[in-house]
Amino acid sequence: MTLSHFFAERLDRFAFGSPERARQRAERLCDAAPGRSFALFVAAAEAGDPEASFRVGECLVDGKGTPADPVEAARWYHRAAMVGHVRAQCRLAQLHLFGLTRAAAERDAGLFEPAGSDHADFRAAEIWARRAAEAGAADAQAMLAYIFCAGPQDLRHPEAAFDWYRRSAEQDCPQGRLGYAIALMLGDATAENLAVARRHMVRAAEAGLPTAHFLLGVSAERAVGTPLDEAAARHHYMIAAKAGLGKAQARLGLLLLEGRGGAVDALNGETWLRRAGLGGDAEAAAMLGGIYAQGGPLPPNYAEAAYWFRTAADRGHSAAARALGMLYLTGAGVVRDPDEAAIWFKQAAEAGDPPAQASLAALLQTGTALNLADDPPPVHEWFERAAEQGDLLGAFNYAVCLAEGFGLPRNEERAAFWLKRAAEGVVEAQYWYGRILADGRGVAQDEVQAAIWFARAADAGMVEAQAALAEIHVDGRGVPRDHERAKSWFLRAASARHPGAMFALGALHAGGHDIEPDLTLARHWFTQAAESGHERAALMLARYASRGLGGPQDIEGGRRWYVTAQTLGLPEAADECAAFERSLVADKEMAGEGGRGPNREPGVAEAPEAA
Numbered sequence: 001m002t003l004s005h006f007f008a009e010r011l012d013r014f015a016f017g018s019p020e021r022a023r024q025r026a027e028r029l030c031d032a033a034p035g036r037s038f039a040l041f042v043a044a045a046e047a048g049d050p051e052a053s054f055r056v057g058e059c060l061v062d063g064k065g066t067p068a069d070p071v072e073a074a075r076w077y078h079r080a081a082m083v084g085h086v087r088a089q090c091r092l093a094q095l096h097l098f099g100l101t102r103a104a105a106e107r108d109a110g111l112f113e114p115a116g117s118d119h120a121d122f123r124a125a126e127i128w129a130r131r132a133a134e135a136g137a138a139d140a141q142a143m144l145a146y147i148f149c150a151g152p153q154d155l156r157h158p159e160a161a162f163d164w165y166r167r168s169a170e171q172d173c174p175q176g177r178l179g180y181a182i183a184l185m186l187g188d189a190t191a192e193n194l195a196v197a198r199r200h201m202v203r204a205a206e207a208g209l210p211t212a213h214f215l216l217g218v219s220a221e222r223a224v225g226t227p228l229d230e231a232a233a234r235h236h237y238m239i240a241a242k243a244g245l246g247k248a249q250a251r252l253g254l255l256l257l258e259g260r261g262g263a264v265d266a267l268n269g270e271t272w273l274r275r276a277g278l279g280g281d282a283e284a285a286a287m288l289g290g291i292y293a294q295g296g297p298l299p300p301n302y303a304e305a306a307y308w309f310r311t312a313a314d315r316g317h318s319a320a321a322r323a324l325g326m327l328y329l330t331g332a333g334v335v336r337d338p339d340e341a342a343i344w345f346k347q348a349a350e351a352g353d354p355p356a357q358a359s360l361a362a363l364l365q366t367g368t369a370l371n372l373a374d375d376p377p378p379v380h381e382w383f384e385r386a387a388e389q390g391d392l393l394g395a396f397n398y399a400v401c402l403a404e405g406f407g408l409p410r411n412e413e414r415a416a417f418w419l420k421r422a423a424e425g426v427v428e429a430q431y432w433y434g435r436i437l438a439d440g441r442g443v444a445q446d447e448v449q450a451a452i453w454f455a456r457a458a459d460a461g462m463v464e465a466q467a468a469l470a471e472i473h474v475d476g477r478g479v480p481r482d483h484e485r486a487k488s489w490f491l492r493a494a495s496a497r498h499p500g501a502m503f504a505l506g507a508l509h510a511g512g513h514d515i516e517p518d519l520t521l522a523r524h525w526f527t528q529a530a531e532s533g534h535e536r537a538a539l540m541l542a543r544y545a546s547r548g549l550g551g552p553q554d555i556e557g558g559r560r561w562y563v564t565a566q567t568l569g570l571p572e573a574a575d576e577c578a579a580f581e582r583s584l585v586a587d588k589e590m591a592g593e594g595g596r597g598p599n600r601e602p603g604v605a606e607a608p609e610a611a
Contacts, residue, residue: 035066057076289311329341
């Protein structure tokens, strides 16, 4: 043993004789000899020194001179706290608030940071935070205010929280300043309050709180209490992002990708969003999914989009679950699987996402979602609740359920009621309400009102309504008979490739209407409609081609379109084709005897219906 070790050991033994000397000796040895320091702190604490008990707790939390043991630390903090040691009371409140198993990592993270625990004991934390706060500890005052804001409902007390944040801020506590600033912004957002809030927020940021920098970034990006300054927003988001704040990483990534506040930086933008998404930020993961699905600053990549949508959906993000369902429904980036789509639509729907509810209902109505067929979710109940709360899209979907008897007995009268309600703002509802008025389903037939609703939906751009409005102008039902006006509406619908409208235009130009016949134009529109799968248009095109109407005769083309018409559901096309073949034979026989040429009589006139 060296002489220095000999004297050090003698000094330690001498210190053990007095709690105060042991603590003082431990404080001097804290950095140079943490193990000896810890032993001296324990000796002083066991002799009843509250400050030593507190320091033992600190060593156990930090793992300094002894293995880390937050649970044992809590025991020593409790000894000191019970005799009024304020800092021990603060630490004990923190341990209860952040959870004993994460105390070492959380102790200095601060309020408002992403450092919570699933095992937080707000009630125990409130007891110790209140004792320290009432003794004047600024950090405890901020903690107590936080408990009053974020704790269980029966502990919440907004007025008390505001007062404790104010008292903490007045003592220049960064956490108190931050909390007070947030409380001011959430309260009466006068210009004066916003200015005061900003001053406190700036001071909290200068003290290094990442959340303060994040909120300053939000204020600069959205011009809240300060002029719009996206460059400043980038600056503050960058500081908070580097400190590990997921929300800041997500906002920074978006600004970089969109080139707001500076040059576009797709690589770093994606990297920051990816960090946030991998760190547990569901919104960031959903944003990444949207960026890869839509393209823009990054090339479209549906497989990558599916990965990020799934990541966000697994964390409860309903819009991401709906988007993932759409990918499975269309087979973009994943193997097309309607059953898998239904699973994700169901998750989003049960979280209250109206578009997902509508998509799931559509799958169930068509019988596509086989995995939910035996136990379908109560989509009609979702739509009914939404309808009763004034949601017009919900009212429309509920009306469809009633009209189709989906999930509940068919009731056309109630369906009409909800369709009329939805028609106040839903274009599809305007069309369908017009349809039931025209047919007299669930309401008294009223063709005049039907025409009015068709016109509203048609003016809004709904193709089905444009075709329906044209039809009633052809027949003069609810509106004056006007074939030129009908033609203009059919043309608008045909520009959107509506097969019925294209067929109707062919019929209008074929003759028998208040429009100059033009067989060439008629044949053009019958061709367009037939190629889009319209069965009667296929039959008319077969007639026109085989007889040379509106263009050159094309016997093989006529035969092909007769077969197509039969395949599309018109069995009479086979009989007509057979009759045509017989006429060809007869024509050849007559031609051999010096008779007339092939039969070129026009086909049967068709009514221009767009159905």
